[in-house]
């Protein structure tokens with residue numbers, strides 16, 4: 497017969513997952529780490545692309561032609577509008593789908609249950625739409641609190657990822673191109689400017705002697 501302590505160790509995470517205990521009672525799962533830059537000596541950078549409302553064919557061609565292992569932080573509702581586009585990227589290249597919530601809210605404005613619904617809901621949608629499990633969470637707008645880190649862990653993410661440099665052009669405003677360093681996380685968005693922004697990011701990586709690598713492979717389980 498299992499000892500009570502052993503039984504508790506099994507039951508408490510289960511109840512937390514089901515939303516039947518508060519995290520304070522359960523003390524599980526532990527908050528996931530927040531990563532804005534990877535600590536590594538490898539000559540690598542990480543290309544991440546957010547949202548998914550615009551599906552630009554030229555951007556997909558660059559990703560495929562250069563075999564870029566991009567992390568696609570797709571909003572579930574946006575991904576649903578472009579399933580063939582994203583499926584093509586996932587099936588014919590090393591990119592992976594990651595978690596950017598279902599509806600792109602300010603997560604810190606939601607309670608823990610609301611955050612869990614957004615994050616676990618996006619995981620479920622990625623599984624049902626693409627058959628692939630997101631392992632990283634990027635909170636919309638880069639805004640999060642302690643509950644976000646707890647909910648992320650409960651929804652299968654191993655880290656909350658922000659970014660080191662934002663290369664996104666919005667309208668006529670283009671950010672200055674930084675000198676990239678090993679481990680930098682580059683933020684891009686699925687917009688009509690993505691081809692130019694992506695080329696700028698890849699050229700900056702080339703200039704620094706760095707190669708794009710898959711972000712989830714550099715984050716410990």
Ligand SMILES: [Zn+2]
Nearest residue numbers: 546547636637
């Ligand atoms: Zn976003």
